[in-house]
Amino acid sequence: MVSASSWVRPATRTDQIENLVSGVGKCFNRNVGLLEDYLYLQIRTEQYDCLANLAILKLYQFNPDLYNPDVVINILIKALTSSPFPDFNLCISLLDDRPPSVNPDEPDPLPALLPLITTLHSLLQQCRFPAFWQLYNSDKAESLRDNYTVECVGFEDAVRDVVIRAVIPAFKRIGSDRLSSYLYLSGDDLIDYVGKLGWTIDQEGVVVIPPNADNTIVSTVVQENVQLPQLTKIITHSQNA
Amino acid sequence: MSQQRALWEVDLEDELQDVDVNLAIGSYGQSGLYDDAQPRVDEATLLAVQQQMAQQAAFAQIPDVVKRFIVHFHQAVLDNNLPEITVAYESGWNRLTEKFYAKTEWPEAEAIAPLVNDGVYLAFFPRIGAHIETPVHPPMRTSKPDQIFLILYRELYYRHVYSRLQPDIDDRFHSYENSCELFNYLLNSEGPVPLELPEQWLWDIIDEFIYQFQSFCVWRSKVKSKTDEELQLLADASQVWSSYSVLNVLYSLIQKSRINEHIVAVQEGKSQEELAEIVGDYGTRPLYRMLGYFSIIGLLRVHSLLGDFTLALKVMENVELNQKNIRVNIELHPEDEAVPHKKLPVRPGETDHIRPSWDVLTHMVSQINKIADRMYALYAICNALSPSRLDDNISNIVKERYGEQFSKMSRGEEGIPAFEELFLYACPKFIAANPPPYDFPELLSAYVDEPPSEPAQRHLSLFLAEVRAQAPVPTLRSFLKLYTSLDAKKLANFLDADEEEMVQQMMVMKQASRSVSRVENEKGLLAGETVPTSDLDFVIDDNMVHIAESTVGRRYAGWFIRNTEHAQRVYDTIKNAPLPVKKVPKAPTTESQPASAVPASATVPKSAGAKVAWGGVQVA
Structure with missing residues (x-):
């Protein structure tokens, strides 16, 4: 069971930011700086606060002058690794189509990167993890890696968290090769990673995932449960008849 | 605009009066002083006369019954007489619309202004509501028209234009200005205003405000069909119907009424006294409380239209959806009932005013059915994506209405067109937060050459990407x-x-x-x-x-x-059921059984009499 309460309010969110996210404070442009600083803090410290980042996009939506493509790209990179939760599309929903940049001195990197980031997201969404790593490590993604994800501390581990979230409910045991292709880890790295998760590797080299509510399946028969109120009408009628 | 004009009129009148005096003094000579003043005065007089004549003509065209209605309506609003306002609002207005204004605008607020001079008419018609004589000429401007009533009147006037006619750019701009005046009056007066309006009207005010905003955004996004004059007006008025201003009104109403604090306090079981203290001067008044509550729902809608679904749900966080009647927890306030509403005796011949117009009811039912249809479509989408057993009645209705689409959607990739069809039918009418760049001609032409995808299409493609992932x-x-x-x-x-x-x-x-x-x-x-x-x-x-x-x-x-x-x-x-006693068959029976009836009548001699009474009927 994953609770959404830490998504609604992460422990790392300060009261000041909380006021901006939940209060009316978010309507004021001068606060965009605070929220942008908070985003860069998330980038550096492996934190994540979707609602605060959505508040930035909201300000951009209403004030095209504030728009900063680097911030948008960082927000999308953060949201990418929250799959299977819908954060990424929630962010995209707030990105209205905008006219092409008018200032040739400040080219907007977003239009060029957006299709790539969207494809990466859809690969994660479809659990096509080996394909994700292949695209992510290809030349096509060089500018994304060199300019953005390199700054985002723990990005690759965050992607691995997406993998783990998908593997835990679906598998009792998973072959090392398969897991290795999902996590883009091999040899000792893989063994270390699996160890950190508290998982074990059996004699056949198959990784064993501890039982949890989702990978323990049981057939059940749901029996009906009749409540008295359902019978009120009938009983009343027989009284009156 | 209207205020400026009013000021200008006052100035003009003052000037005219001065001139009169001067003319009287003029006989003492010094005529040279007035030589250049004279033509200016004539022009001004002419304008004033022309305007007065135009207003008189417009006033004369208003049917008597409408004049009486407006006087009556105004009086009800002045008295904060909720039952009478409700009758005028829900019945009178609609009936008169059907009768006189089904295809045209109601008279402009300026034309009816003479009827609603603050209390002036009370002098003319001491027994208001009983037998109102029909005013034939606009009365003298002895006092200013009731601006508040005129704002409320325009609210209805423009709503009628939007629902029955085609609003032009002036209507769109002016309905915005009027909404601003109304909300300014409610929010920026000194303290809460002493106005009371029926809940239905309050709901309609918020609902219509958002509808007109959405309608404007859609209209504004179509650059190609704009005339040069419209382009100019749009370039100069980027603030008209801005998303900011609309959100600002809704948030302000929520804050002023302290409705969120109110809901929380009710949930915590606070006493009436504590409640009154928590919600303050504004929140204790039904007008502000209901406007605040409806603004929460309004925000849910505006945020959804703008594609901000998390915020849409967040504004609703205090509203309890699991209650059978959402509004129960807010409506039950004994102090409201304590205010005795003067229940007016219904006079003979006026009962038909109370009867709601059948057309209005039919219209409402068809609106509700349309919304229900869209909800069923959304339900079909959800159930196709996440099949599970839910309420049988609802499932059966969905199968009946969207059975074909549902079975397609349950088959993965090949169901994509069905998802698309139902999504576009049932989704909110998404809008773009910002206008096309009307104030930058070169950007605007680029915009026309390469228009961005419509908001609904953007949300559709996001949705379909999710669906494809699950295909x-x-x-x-x-x-x-x-x-x-x-x-x-x-x-x-x-x-x-x-x-x-x-x-x-x-x-x-x-x-x-x-x-x-x-x-x-x-x-x-x-x-x-x-x-x-x-x-x-x-x-x-x-x-x-x-x-x-x-x-x-x-x-x-x-x-x-x-x-x-x-x-x-x-x-x-x-x-x-009555006991199955044999009845005398009626004439239609013969029609329904012609095969047996005709030969029967033919075989029975006419003289047989009563026994074949129906045969006789047939002959007759």
């Missing part, structure tokens, strides 16, 4: 249902798929059968826990797939209850 699920599901365990390689063979790809799809399937759902007693619409939603579950053990299905035991009770109730209805019907 393999229905096929997998149908295969898994046949087994309790099978080898992954074998399953991949059945599906004619690559084993690794299929295993990845199974992870998608697992995720698609989980959803964040509100658990009991949890507050906020964004919170929740991940819960399983599907009756079919599986797990992969290295290369073996194990499947478990939750089945629902045969349901006897529902069947028993339904049929017992049905039997009771049949029993009641039979019991209440």
Whole structure:
């Protein structure tokens, strides 16, 4: 069971930011700086606060002058690794189509990167993890890696968290090769990673995932449960008849 | 605009009066002083006379019954007489619209202004409401017209234009200005205003405000069809119907009324005194309280229109949706009932005013049905994406209305057009937050050459991307249902798929059968826990797939209850039916059985008399 309460309010969110996210404070442009600083803090410290980042996009939506493509790209990179939760599309929903940049001195990197980031997201969404790593490590993604994800501390581990979230409910045991292709880890790295998760590797080299509510399946028969109120009408009628 | 004009008129009148005096003094000479003043005065006088004549002409064209209605309506508003306002609002206005203004505008507010001079008319008609004489000429401007009533009147005037006619750019701009004046009056007066309006009207004010905003955004986004004059006006007025201003009004109403604090306090079981202290001067008044509450719903709508779904749910976090009647917790306030509403005796001949117009009711029912239809379409989408057993009645209606689309949507990739069709039919009418760049001609032409995709299309493509990610699920599901365990390689063979790809799809399937759902007693619409939603579950053990299905035991009770109730209805019907006494058949019977009737009448001699009375009827 994953609770959404830490998504609604992460422990790392300060009261000041909380006021901006939940209060009316978010309507004021001068606060965009605070929220942008908070985003860069998330980038550096492996934190994540979707609602605060959505508040930035909201300000951009209403004030095209504030728009900063680097911030948008960082927000999308953060949201990418929250799959299977819908954060990424929630962010995209707030990105209205905008006219092409008018200032040739400040080219907007977003239009060029957006299709790539969207494809990466859809690969994660479809659990096509080996394909994700292949695209992510290809030349096509060089500018994304060199300019953005390199700054985002723990990005690759965050992607691995997406993998783990998908593997835990679906598998009792998973072959090392398969897991290795999902996590883009091999040899000792893989063994270390699996160890950190508290998982074990059996004699056949198959990784064993501890039982949890989702990978323990049981057939059940749901029996009906009749409540008295359902019978009120009938009983009343027989009284009156 | 109107205020400026009013000031200008006052100036003009002052000037004229001065001139009169001067003319009187003029006989003393010094005429040279007035030589150049004279033509200016004539022009001004001319203008004033022309304007007065135009207003008089417009005034004369107003049917007497409408004049009486407006006077009456105004008086009801002045008296804060809710029952009378309700009758005028829900019945009178609509009936007169049907009769006189089905295809044209109501008279302009300026034209009816003479009827609503603050209290002046009381002098003319001391027995207001009883037998109002019809004013023939506008009365002297002895006092200013009741601006508040005129604002409310314009609110109705423009709503009528939007719903029955085609609003032009002036209507759109002026309805915005009028909304601003109304909300300014409510929010920026010194303290709460002493106005009372029926809840239905308050709801309609917020509802219409958002509708006009949305309508404006859609109209504004179509650059190509604008005339030069419209382009100019739009370039100069970027603030008109801006998203900011609309959100500002709704947030201000929520803050002023302290409705969120109010709801929380009611949930905490605070006493009336504590409540009154918490909500303050504004929140204790029904007008502000209801406007605040309706603004929460309004924000839900505006944020959804703008594509901000998290914020839309967040504003609703205090509203309890699990209550059967959402408004119960806010309406039950004894102090409201303590204010005795003067119940007016219904005079003979006026009862028909109270009867709601049939057209209005039919219109409302068809509106509700349309919304219900869209809800069923959304339900069909959800149930196709996450099949589960829910309320039988709802499922049956969905099957009836969207059975074809539903079965397509349940088949994965080939159902995409059906998803598209239902999504576009049922989704909010999305709008763009910002106008096209009307104030930058060169950007505007680029915009026209390469228009951005419409907001609804953007949201559609996002939605379809989600659907496509889940597209393999229905096929997998149908295969898994046949087994309790099978080898992954074998399953991949059945599906004619690559084993690794299929295993990845199974992870998608697992995720698609989980959803964040509100658990009991949890507050906020964004919170929740991940819960399983599907009756079919599986797990992969290295290369073996194990499947478990939750089945629902045969349901006897529902069947028993339904049929017992049905039997009771049949029993009641039979019991209440008159005894089957043989009746004298009526003429139509012969028509329904011509084959037997005609020969019968033919074989019976006419002289047979009463026994074949119907035969006689046929002859006659």
